[in-house]
Amino acid sequence: MPDTSHVHPDVLSLRKVLLLKKQELSALLEITQAINQDTTEETLYKIFQFTLLGQLNIRRIVLYVKDEGRWQCTVSFGFQLADFRKIELPDEIIDTCVAGACSISSLKLGAEWQKLDTVIPVTQQDAVLAYVMIGNVQDDYADEEAIKFLETLSNILVGAIENRRLNRQRISAAAMRKEIEIAQEVQNLLFPSKLPNDNQVAVHASYVPHTAIGGDYYDVVSIDQDRFLFCVADVSGKGVPASLLMSNFQAGLRTLLRQNVELATIVHELNHLLFRNSGGEKFITVFFGIYNRATRKLQYVNAGHNDPILLPDSGPIQYLKEGTVMLGIMEKLPMLTVGEADIPPHSLLLSYTDGLTEVFDESGAEYGEEGLIKLIRRNRYLPLGALHKEMLREIEEFSVTKNHFADDITILSCRFK
Template sequence: MSTPHAVSPEKRLFLKERELNALLEITQAINLDPTEDSLYKIFQFTLLGQLNIRRLVLYVKEENNWHCVVSFGAGLPDFRRIPLPEVVEQSCTGSPCAVASLKLSREWEKLEMVIPVVTNGEVLAYVLIGNVHEDYVNEEATKFLETLSNILIGAIENRRLARQRVEAAAIRKEIEIAQEVQTMLFPRNLPNDSHVAVHASYVPHTAIGGDYYDVVPIDAQRFLFCVADVSGKGVPASLLMSNFQAGLRTLLRQQAELGTVVSELNNLIYRNAVSEKFITAFFGVYNRATRELEYVNAGHNSAILLSDDNEHQLLSEGTTMLGIFEELPFLHTHRVQVPLRSLLLTYTDGLTEVFDEAEGEFGEEGVLAFLRQNKYLPLPVLHRELLNAIKEFNTKGASFSDDITILSCRFK
């Protein structure tokens, strides 16, 4: 910048009028509520037209990163492609700095002054100016530039905060709705009669989990039970699960066979899933009269059927996970006879994928060992004690890395 010189009263009045016009332009633009990009352009043309500032570069801090949003002036490179030098952050933290004093590279030599825009002790933006008219080079003028820049950046920051509040409120509402949807998916009543007792537990990892369980009467003797786990979490997972449940119940009302139910659900998920989502699931249909269990395991954890004499079967046969292929490459339904006083446990992988300090996994063996010692506990107590067991085993205590769903059937 050139050396300051004495300014006549007439010239001083003229400069103040220009400053007032610049201030009016900026405040009117803010009140018109344009986009952030439009505000930056108005700021650029206001400094050019009213204050005769010929070169302007503006860096703004967004999410702890510096972005150049204005790069204007003859002979300047496109600073949108050039990172803000660290020396600017280190040296210009409260008051304007001369560019020459910072010893920057040649691409910065046509700029003369760096003006930090500070709010609550934090620099939110840097205004770099060059080729300034000699009438507008004194300290008072620089102060006005600081004020004008503060008004602009403050308005944009307020808009950003307001937008974040609106977005956060929308997300909270989405989560609230998805939680309500997920709660409605779970059955209100579970079988408990002279033939069988069923109990379920659900421990979500996040506000909206990706697990699902259901128990649906088919007729006087048969009911279907299902445990499923959708890849991913949040609202998309919740919506996919609601489609899954609606499809499942519609097919059961149509008296579809279990193999048809699984095949049609695969087709439904394939058509409705986004971002390569898929579902693993275990489906079982129990007949009280024949004590026969028909099942399909669709890429899910093996259900454990534990007899009265501690012999066990792992129910792992069926098909692959749902939603990956338009048509399942194979599908087999299996039937097993259920012994008297046996226990069946189905669950999602959050139950077994728990690790101790030595990186040992609780795993299927841990679940089976627990069941052998505690199979006669009332089902609600058995679930509670099993969850306590994995909490004690887990290095993180009650903080699990995934949702946990347990559904158990005691066959009398």
């Protein structure tokens, strides 16, 4: 050890200052190099910890960072120090230490906090993003200037991590937007571009998604000169997974129709397909109908869906209930009945998803099937497009949330001439 007995005190003091500045510069370089090397957040926190220990000889370090509104301890290091990763940040610190360093001894905190000396808030735009707690600091590194440097160093670290988090969120949001765009395109391709409208039958469909990607689906497929299949379905869940399940469902349906199989076989095979793809965790309610123009007969299967309403020109309403349970919840359907209905001239058939009827007013009363039947009785001879608009207008007027419906709405109606 060099002999400093003959050195003037001012020179010694200057040497100490220069040494501290050199240590601070080294600490700053270590942190900035780590940031520039695109180091992971976890590694950055470790470098911060060992930089304070190795360069500045700070023996106890605790760092709390605000992440998505919650305070989390990301660094907890020091001799005889509690594991602060398991300790909530006290309100006393949050409420008191907002504009500058605070002495731990001035706060009414538990015994585990007494091993620390100082709390340093790290702020950006008047908002506290982090708290650095230090303890067992060498005497030469405990003045106000040192505290300001620690605050600056911590600000660089926390700012870099916050920027990475925001960048990650932007990338994730961009990826999600792209995923939604693709799913929307897939969903739009699922819907038929042309619906039957001839001298025997007219079909019209309306679809109002609740979110960017809905969970409803409808289809109309020509089988031969006389017959066409139509269906309305509602998949559990929303978003991209629901869209993908619907695309599998449609692909399976189209393949089975090309094989000219019976309706019962179509339903069994689609149930097996859905169960295999989702393992029973997702399901689809669906109404299938096959109409024969030559015989005026409708074969149908209602798989746990809202009962379509068949309104003849005269006589009582008929509800199409025959069928089975929802598809996809079990490997084999426990029962299946194929219903059949004769379709009188000038009948109206309305298929829909539950978003059309599960609408509530300010008192909590439901629009329901009763409201729907009253509406179609009043307006049954309107052109189908106008009828659908009237349905949507009336439930919007009825709903306490107006046009912010709680679920997707799909309407498919057939007018038999």
